[in-house]
Amino acid sequence: MISRTRLHGLVFVATATAIVMWLSFNFSANLAARGMTIDFGFLSAPTSFPIGESLIAYSSGDTYLRALTAGLLNTIHLALSSIVLATVFGIAVGLAARIGHPLLTSAAKTYVEFTRNVPLLLILVVCATAVRGLPAPRQAWILFDGVILSSRGLYLPMPVFSGGWALGIAAVILASTTSVVWKWSLRGRSRLGSFPFASRISLTFCVAGFASLVVWICLTTSMDWPRLTAFNFRGGWSVTPEYLAMMFGLGFYTSGFIAEIVRGSLAAIPKGQSEAAASLGLSTLLSLWLVQAPQAIRLTLPPLANQYLNLIKNTTLAVLIGFPDLVSVGNTALNQTGRAIETVSIYLLIYLSLSLITSMIIRRLERRAQVVKL
Amino acid sequence: MSDLAISAVVRQRPTIAKWMGALFNPWPHALVTILAAAVVSYGAVELVRWAVIDATFRAATPDDCRAAGGACWSMLRARYNIILFGSYPPEEYWRPTATVLLVLGLLVASGFRTLWKPWLAFAWVATMIGSAVLMSGGLPGLPDVPTSKWGGLPLTVGLSAFGIILALPLSVLIALGRRSQVGVVKRFCDAYVEIVRGLPLLAVLFVASTLLPLLLPFGGNVDTVLRAQIALVLFQAAYLAEAIRSGLEAVPRGQSEAAASLGLPDGLVSRLVVLPQAFRIALPAIINTFIESIKDTTLISVIGLVDVLGGARGAIADGVWMGFYGEAYLAVGAAFFAFCFILSLHSRRLEEDFARERR
Secondary structure (H helix, E strand, O other): OOOHHHHHHHHHHHHHHHHHHHHHHHHHHHHHHHOOOOOHHHHHOEOOOOOOOOOOOOOOOOEHHHHHHHHHHHHHHHHHHHHHHHHHHHHHHHHHOOOOOHHHHHHHHHHHHHHHHOOHHHHHHHHHHHHHOOOOHHHOEEEEOOEEEEOOEEEEOEEEEOOOHHHHHHHHHHHHHHHHHHHHHHHHHHHHOOOOHHHHHHHHHHHHHHHHHHHHHHHHEEEEOOEEOOOOEEOOEEEOHHHHHHHHHHHHHHHHHHHHHHHHHHHOOOHHHHHHHHHOOOOHHHHHHHHHHHHHHHHHHHHHHHHHHHHHHHHHHHHHOOOOOHHHHHHHHHHHHOOHHHHHHHHHHHHHHHHHHHHHHHHHHHHHHHHHOO | OOHHHHHHHOOOOOOHHHHHHHHHOOHHHHHHHHHHHHHHHHHHHHHHHHHHHOOEOOOOOHHHHHHHOOOEHHHHHHHHHHHHHOOOOHHHOHHHHHHHHHHHHHHHHHOOHHHOOHHHHHHHHHHHHHHHHHHHOOOOOOOOOOHHHOOOHHHHHHHHHHHHHHHHHHHHHHHHHHOOOOHHHHHHHHHHHHHHHHOOHHHHHHHHHHHHHHHOOHHHOOOHHHHHHHHHHHHHHHHHHHHHHHHHHHOOHHHHHHHHHOOOOHHHHHHHHHHHHHHHHHHHHHHHHHHHHHHHHHHHHHHOOOOHHHHHHHHOOOOOOOOOHHHHHHHHHHHHHHHHHHHHHHHHHHHHHHHHHHO
C-alpha cells in the first residue's frame, strides 16, 4: 500500500505536469500563430542606438550583447554607489536617533516615516526633476575647487596614475606582506605579552614601505581637472544628472530603512552593556565603537542584507527616469528587435543571479560576525 | 510588596521640565537645539510664504501663478481630474468615484476585528465583480469604457487592495506548502518564494505583459489591467507567504499537538487551531506588505498604465501647466503618505494589542 504523503506528492506532480503541459501547448500554439521564434542570435547583431553613459567603450553599431553588458555594468555601478550612500546616511540618521536630543530623535523618526510611506518612484521623479533644474554649464555651481555641479552632471578632478601596473603590483605585494607580518606579530604578542623584537623591525619596514609607496604615488600621479569648453566640461571624472538623481533617490529611500535597522539593533542591546562601559571610564563614542557596535552588527546584518537586495532590485526603476541601466537598455533592444521573450528571460536570469550573489556575500559576512560571538 | 518597591517599578512619565532639560543639558545639546530651531523656523517661514501667502488658490491661468510667485494650487483645481481619474470620460466620473469609495469602505471595514466573519470574503468577491462592472460598463445605462481609458485613483486603490486580497489565500497555501511533509510540494513552494523575492517587481511586470498573452489560450487577449493585477498578485503572494510563515512558526508546537491529540484531522488542525493564531501574529507584517504594495503600484506605469503618480506626471506634462512640479508631487506624495501612515499606525496598534492579549 502506498503511503499518504507519497500519494499527495504524486497528485501534486501530476497536476503540476498537466498545468505546465497545458501552458507550453498554449505557448507553442501562440508562437506559431504569431510566427514568432525564440532566437538569441540577435545578441551578436549590430545595434543602432547610443547609450547615454557607459563604463566600457560603446557606440551605436556595436553588438546587442555589448550594449546589454554596458547596461549591466551601469546597474552594478549605480547599485554599489547607492549602497554606500544609503549606508552612510542610514548610520548617521540611526545614530542621531540614539543621541538623546529630543529634536534629533523626532527628526530621525520623521525621516524614517517619510521614506517608509512615500513611493520610491515619487522620490526618484522628484530627484530627476530637481536635477533638470540645475544651472547651465556657464553658470555652474563650483562647490569646491574642481568640484562642479551643473545640468551636465557632476564633475570631479580625477587622479591619473602614470605609475601603471608596477604601482599596483607593488601595492598588492606590500599589503599582503604586511597582513602576514601583522598576524605573525599578533601571535608573538599573545605569546610574550609584547611585540617581539623581530616583528617590531619588520613592522617598521612595512610602515616605511607604505610611506615610500605614498611618495611614489604622489610623484607619478597628476590630477585631471575638469575645465569649461564651449558648451560643456572636459576632463576629470564625471557622472550624468540621471545617475545623480538615481543615486540620491535610491540612497535617500534606502537610508531610512537602514536608519531604522541601526536604531533598532542598538536599542536591542541590554542597557547594562553601555552602563558597564561607562563605569569603566569609556567615553560615549568609545563605548559605541568598542562595546555596542560589535554586538549590534550581528543583529544588523540579516535585515541590512535584505535592504541591499531591495536596493539592487530597485535600480530597475532607472527605466522610468532615463538612466541607461540593464532594463532601459534591454527595453530599447526589445523595441528595436521585437525579441520580447529573449530580453525578458535575460532580465530574469541576471537579476536572480545578482540577488543570489549578494545574499551569498552577506551570508559569508554574517558567518564572520558570528565567529566573534564567544 | 511594599509601596516603595511598586513606585520604583512604575515607569516615570517624562515631564516637560525633563524634556526641556534634554534640549539644553549637556552643552552640545544646546548648540543642536539652537541650530535646529533656526533651520526649522527658516524652513517653516519659507514654506508658509510659498504654500499660503504667495500662493494662488482661486481659478487662475498659469501666468497669474507665475506672477504671484508662490505655490499654484489652481493647477490642482484645473487638473484634479487627470490626477484622480486619468483619461476616464468626464461625464462618467461618478463611476470611478463610487468604485474607490466602495473599495475603501470595505478596506476600512476589514480593519475591525469584530467584522472578521466569512461574509467579509464574499463581500470582497462581490466588490471585485461589482467594481469591474462599474468601471468597464456594458450594462444598460452604463456605457462601455475600455480599460485603456482607466487611470488614476481607481487603478491605484483597486490594484493594490484586490492584489493583497487575492494574494492572501494563495500565500496561505504557499506558506502551508513550505511546511508540508511532501517533499515535492515543499521544494516547489520554497523555490517559488525564493525566486519571486529575488526578482524586481518591474521585471515581473514585464514578464506578465510579454509572457502572459503567450501562455494563455485564445491568442491570449489578456487585458493590460488584468496582466498588471496578475503580476501584482503573484509578486505579493511570495512576500505575504513569508509573513504568514513567520506567523506559523511563532505558534507553539503544543497547540497543534494538543489539537491532534483531541483527534482532529490534519486539515482541521491547520484551519481551526494553527492558522487563526498564525494569522493574528502575522497581521502587522501583512499590513506592512500591503503598504509596500500600495507604493509598488506606482510601477505599473512601466507597462503603460496610469496610476495617481502617472496622472500627476501627465497633468503637468502638457504645455499649459508645465513647470508646476512641486505642487503636483506634493499633493500626490501627501496622499500616499497619509494613507500609508494611517495603515502603519494601525499595524503598530494591532501589534501592541496582540502583545497585551497574549500576556
